[in-house]
Amino acid sequence: MDQKEQSADHSPSEIRCVTGLPGLDYILRGGLPVGRLYLVEGSPGAGKTTLALQFLLEGVRAGESCLYVTLSETKQELDVVAASHGWSLDGIRIIELSQVEQAVSGRENTLFQPSEVELSKLSTLLTAEIEHTKPTRMVLDSLSEMRLLAQNPLRYRRQVLKFKQVLATHCTALFLDDNTTSQTDVQVHSIVHGAIRLQVSEVKFGIYRRFMSVSKLRGTPFREGNHDYVIRRGGLVVFPRLVASEHVAPFQEELFPSGNRELDLLTGGGFHAGTSNLMMGPAGSGKSTVASMFVHSALASGHKALYYAFDEDLHTLMKRSMEMSLDFERYAGEGWLLLNQVNPAEIAPGELACRIVEQVSREGVRMVVLDSLNGYVNSMPQDDLLHLHLHELLSCLSQRGVVTIMILAQHGLLGPMGAPVDVSYLADTVLLMRFFEARGAVNKAISVIKKRSGPHETTLRELRMTARGVEVGKPLDEFQGVLTGVPRFMGGSAPSGLR
Numbered sequence: 001m002d003q004k005e006q007s008a009d010h011s012p013s014e015i016r017c018v019t020g021l022p023g024l025d026y027i028l029r030g031g032l033p034v035g036r037l038y039l040v041e042g043s044p045g046a047g048k049t050t051l052a053l054q055f056l057l058e059g060v061r062a063g064e065s066c067l068y069v070t071l072s073e074t075k076q077e078l079d080v081v082a083a084s085h086g087w088s089l090d091g092i093r094i095i096e097l098s099q100v101e102q103a104v105s106g107r108e109n110t111l112f113q114p115s116e117v118e119l120s121k122l123s124t125l126l127t128a129e130i131e132h133t134k135p136t137r138m139v140l141d142s143l144s145e146m147r148l149l150a151q152n153p154l155r156y157r158r159q160v161l162k163f164k165q166v167l168a169t170h171c172t173a174l175f176l177d178d179n180t181t182s183q184t185d186v187q188v189h190s191i192v193h194g195a196i197r198l199q200v201s202e203v204k205f206g207i208y209r210r211f212m213s214v215s216k217l218r219g220t221p222f223r224e225g226n227h228d229y230v231i232r233r234g235g236l237v238v239f240p241r242l243v244a245s246e247h248v249a250p251f252q253e254e255l256f257p258s259g260n261r262e263l264d265l266l267t268g269g270g271f272h273a274g275t276s277n278l279m280m281g282p283a284g285s286g287k288s289t290v291a292s293m294f295v296h297s298a299l300a301s302g303h304k305a306l307y308y309a310f311d312e313d314l315h316t317l318m319k320r321s322m323e324m325s326l327d328f329e330r331y332a333g334e335g336w337l338l339l340n341q342v343n344p345a346e347i348a349p350g351e352l353a354c355r356i357v358e359q360v361s362r363e364g365v366r367m368v369v370l371d372s373l374n375g376y377v378n379s380m381p382q383d384d385l386l387h388l389h390l391h392e393l394l395s396c397l398s399q400r401g402v403v404t405i406m407i408l409a410q411h412g413l414l415g416p417m418g419a420p421v422d423v424s425y426l427a428d429t430v431l432l433m434r435f436f437e438a439r440g441a442v443n444k445a446i447s448v449i450k451k452r453s454g455p456h457e458t459t460l461r462e463l464r465m466t467a468r469g470v471e472v473g474k475p476l477d478e479f480q481g482v483l484t485g486v487p488r489f490m491g492g493s494a495p496s497g498l499r
Helices: 022-027 048-061 075-084 097-105 119-133 143-150 153-167 261-266 287-300 314-323 328-333 349-363 373-378 383-398
Strands: 037-042 066-070 092-096 137-141 172-177 194-201 209-217 227-232 235-239 276-282 304-309 337-341 365-371 403-410 429-438 441-451 460-466 469-475
Touching (some): 022 235, 037 048, 048 066, 048 075, 048 092, 048 137, 048 172, 048 235, 075 092, 153 172, 261 441, 276 287, 276 383, 287 304, 287 314, 287 328, 287 469, 304 349, 349 365, 349 383, 365 373, 373 403
Parallel strands (some): 276 403, 304 365, 365 403
Antiparallel strands (some): 194 209, 227 235, 429 441, 441 460
16 A cells, blocks of 8 residues: 555545554544644553554655654564564664764763753754654654653743644654553644554453544544454554444345255244344254355355354354264365454454454355354453444345344253343344253254244244254144243144154
């Protein structure tokens, strides 16, 4: 991508400076307007320095003049950060505090604390350096050191304004702030053209959850809200928040059957394109097995499928499919079935959603399975975010004609059931699986509780796992109370599996 690009969302005269983070450029609708001053704030460890280095390295790749002024770290420390990501800082002019003090006092190259350096001398030297090198991109790290040197808000504000005037319109600059003060620095927020905030949220288990938000960008629209990001070797990777209306694509209306005649009768022929479908029931009641039947039927019809496994490993999934005479191994080898093993403790919710949408768009996937939502819940930093994430994800997939199958394990085995989260209102179709006791045996039952996209049977049918595969029996019309776990036989002949 060219270092200066024009966004279709803006006037042709507004030239953009790409940041080196594609996800951030997407949030900014093309990048940062050039020749402006921006604030990047976040607690220590949030990734401010890494983001700043990515910004400058993008400038180096574009042949621009880049300057990094560090008042809190040495060049050696910056080299260590760069090496951890596989970068070289060649091409970036770096000024550290030891160089400033040496130039002022004429002493040996010794690193001094920021409080030992006069702000006026620092300002004079940095201004001279900026006017001499005329950098296209610049980073000042960090404002907290300048704030301590200024000692009072008025002097601090005047110094920031002076740097803004010196940089004028020829330089796009990032000022970093580590939020060491207890309150938001409104002095700088009122001066800068835009502000990017990095937040870190601790969870009880697993990786920290990191969020990026653009709180200000003068005169320019941007994508608001919190966007997940992670820090990996290679830098920050930003996953913009999904907005379903931005992912609309034409698709062919069609029905996706299971391949089992009785099950298709129960579901009204199968699942319609662009619908979300929920399979609920206790552990071991056949949810993943029934989902696999729909996946195999879609594969056999020439459609690609995407399977995300949260709770079981892929080896178990492949072994079960083989026992059911479903040739997942061949379809996976040929690239029709895309399998993903997910550790919910090691992935951000936004990353997961972006990965799903990206694979759907790139591979032309028509069916997605989330097995199970229990694992998806565990990847959420807060339970109340699940509904928002799922709503946007399901809406996005629906508008691309994708059939989504969600599996949710309920708590308990017999009798009343509980679930970690209620997402039934988000689903177009809900299949319910149950264990029930009859004639000294434990049996399984399946029913369709709701279906928005067409008619379906309201009966309960017996679900059996046999050596020949999955069998769906006749309606259990002579039993009452199956969903309670202890049905009553109302007369007549019991189904073959219940005798």
